[in-house]
Amino acid sequence: MAELFPLAEELSCSICLEPFKEPVTTPCGHNFCRSCLDETWVVQGPPYRCPQCRTVYQVCPQLHKNTVLCAVVEQFLQAEQARTPADDWIPPARSGASSSATEVACDHCLKQLAVKTCLVCMASFCQEHLRPHFDSPAFQDHPLQPPVRDLLRRKCPQHNRLRELFCPEHGECICHICVVEHKTCSPMLLSQASADLENKLRHKLAVMYSHINGATRALEDVRAKQHSVQDSMNRKMEQLRQEYMEMKAVIDSAETSSTRKLKEEEKRVYGKLDTIYQVLVKKKNEMQSLKAEVELTLAKGDEFEFLEKAAKLQGMSTKPVYIPKIDPDHELIKGIYQSALNLKSELKRSLKQLQEKKAEEPIASGDMGEHGSESTPKYTRPAKKTPRK
Template sequence: MAALTKAQSEPNLLALEEELTCSICLCIFNVPVTVPCGHNFCASCLELTWTDQVRDFSCPQCRTTFPGRPQLRKNTVLCRVVEQLQGCGAGDGREDDEREEEEREAAAPIYCDSCMQAAATHTCLTCMASFCPEHLRPHHDSPAFRDHQLCPPVRDLQQRKCPQHNKLFEFFCSQHSCCICSLCLLSHKLCHTNPLQQAKDKAESALKKRLAELHNQSERSVQAMNSVKTIRSQAAETAARKRDLLRAEFLEIKALIEEKENQTLKVVMEEEKRVCNKFDYIYKILGNKKNEIQSLTEQIEMALTEGDDILFLKRAAALQRTSIKEAFVPVIEMNHDMIHAAYQSAINLKDVVKLAVNVPMDKRTDAKLPAGKMKPLSVPSPNKPVVKKKLAADLRTHKERTPHLTKITLLEETDTQDKQNPVKLAPNMGAPNVGAPSTGAPSTGPPNAAAAAKVKELISSFLKKTRVELLQYAANFTLDFNTAHNRVALSERYTKMFVSDVLLNYNHHPQRFTDCPQVLGFQCFKRGIHYWEVELQQNNFCGIGICYGSMERQGPNSRLGRNSSSWCIEWLNSKISAWHNDVEKYLPNTKATKIGVLLHYDGGFVLFLTVEEKLNLIYKFKAQFTEAVYPAFWLFSSGTVLSLCQMKP
């Protein structure tokens, strides 16, 4: 009987194993304690969780906060259930003995209270005694016992009696959860009472319903745990795949950097080899000359030992006619421009990597989303070729090119034209690079009248300034070797540019102009006021202007002024024009050998001035700048030379 009971209870306990698991350590409770919100945890797990806290103690499961540290008390019921669960597999000998003893007591016969020998067959609830068939006979034969209530034999009859009135329990008070006799009804007249059988049936129905709810809750808990295990397994597999992809990508990045390193070192080593070969050749020539001098010296010494005067004179005459030129060492220098370009490319690559590594991840995520109502950019798979090509291009890019989708209305004015008749150009949209962030386009309508008046007043104030006053905004910069066209040569520490008669075969760079002989300044301007001057030695077929870093590098739209990303003035022999967005504006001819450029980024305008005894305005552009602006130069005619003037504020 004990074995059968144990076999029936084990599945029920095992089904509650999920309910008896600590949510912190995910193991069966070990000395379970209960917090005020009703959840249970292992005492050691909860103590470890609250070790470093001095206030704001909260439940690890439902996050309910308690004003102070709760006093943890052992949950004795759960301890008992856990002990039974743990004893299902191994068993507890003492508990089994107790169960067997209880079963033996339940199976033992109930003896007659009269003879104390024969087994009782009935119990009289009126007499509160049990009787065998012999002593029960008066209850059947005598009319005096006819009203006595008989039932099967019952143990512990005293537990069925009211200790106050010594009467049998006949009712159950649900409010006080206790059994009462008929006399107790007077003190429980305001309570809800039911006969014992009816209360039993009701309680039995409630417990069965509760048992069904617990079973369903247990099944849901099992399903939830299985779901958590599945999701956890999937998350681990996804993380493993992502780690493999990241390792592959970083290996490719390292390979690209190593390739760039080898290419850069190869440039220096080839230049070193070229110079060393020349020195070796000169050293060889000097060695031959030394041998020749040594041979002539020996011949002269031999001639001096000659005793025959005639023979001596013949040899002396021949030796005197022999001449040896002085040793000459030509000047051999390394191509420092090439080495500097290689070194600069390494520095640029380092800057790009630093910039990419130091940007916080949240900002990178935010940068992918446009500010306006624009569709988010799709991110291709990391193992696709397009991403690898873009990665290689980004590693070679030395400046941050951040194109924006903008619409700019340009108002151009000259001091020879009616200022009330501005020329409005058609808006154009620059094409952004792949993966580059974009912003919503500003309004293309006419500017606010007050703002326009303010800009006009600001321009007038700058036009009244002298050159000395403008020098406080002096910007001394160099030219960017990586943007120079193969026909544009740079010299004097990258401050002088001219058109070369032969192609210079510069190394490929994604920022280099391929179709137009142009070059950009190395520095960019994102705010403030900046002034620089350019000297024109021959001002035919050249241009001076500014542009965004996102301006195209190849194609017809890559020429200054032929797109919405650049502004310039251009000299074609005696004709001067202003260009923006592929719209030309003819300007009066101006004799000038030095041009000043004043950029007011925040004010939204750029002025082109002739630098003479007095500054004269050539042209002005108004624009709402949305990107970093770079000085830009166009040279076409052979012999054209432009030089950046070094100024002191």
């Protein structure tokens, strides 16, 4: 079975996991039992999908019997059945107790043990009550045989005769008169039929033993593959987590750098405006002081004192307040914001390309690289721009 097991997998339906029965081929090239695929699509309904590759069919495709595959499966099953049973397995022995070896009571006295059964009288007799069959000429043509147990059950209900033959075509025991009704069959003696069926059942049991061993190995293989897939996915998820952590670190670094530049620009502009504010406060206080002196001089009554004070105040000049233009570096702010937009657009574009690639290509079974570099896009930090002074 070891050398046939790989072939058994190839010749098995992926729905019922048994050898193909009337295999059919889908347009996408996969094989299934006709009944399995029909039942699957009846339950699934349109649109119809291939159970193996998930190809979609809006209309149920026409399925044709794969005659070549059917012949291969038949030859495989014949080769499997012809194999000898495993050496380490011995079929259970059939009970050797024959019905004639058991104790049967005399049907006449119901006390003594029967020594013979008459196939004409359909009764069993002890030594005493069997005597007429030896002494009387009327019983000389009655065939005798060792005592038969459950004689009533072995009688033919139609002809009241012992059923000594077996019809393999109908699978029933018959008597000699029933042979007329089974003339197209091939009846055989019960002992011969019993031995023949026993050999067939023993062979069937050996084949079942091989199938059970194969199923056990298949279960172990499936469980091993489950563990392998689980371990592989855990490794890939850890790699993926590391990659996303690196990407997050790149984004966090870019955000920190951009935020620092904006705060530096804010500090520069805010500092200059604060200096201007302090100068304006000083000038306002000076003008208010001069205003108060002018008002006080105008209120003086002494003309001599007024002239001296007015002449002095007249010589002091006053100018309107001038506010220099202090604005943030809009080009710098625009560049920082544009860098963030470029990083976001690049991230979206890379993710979209990756999703489209996965949708177009079949799922690959190979592992990712050491750091998942085959499937994870790399990002570069935006170039730093020199702040404008």
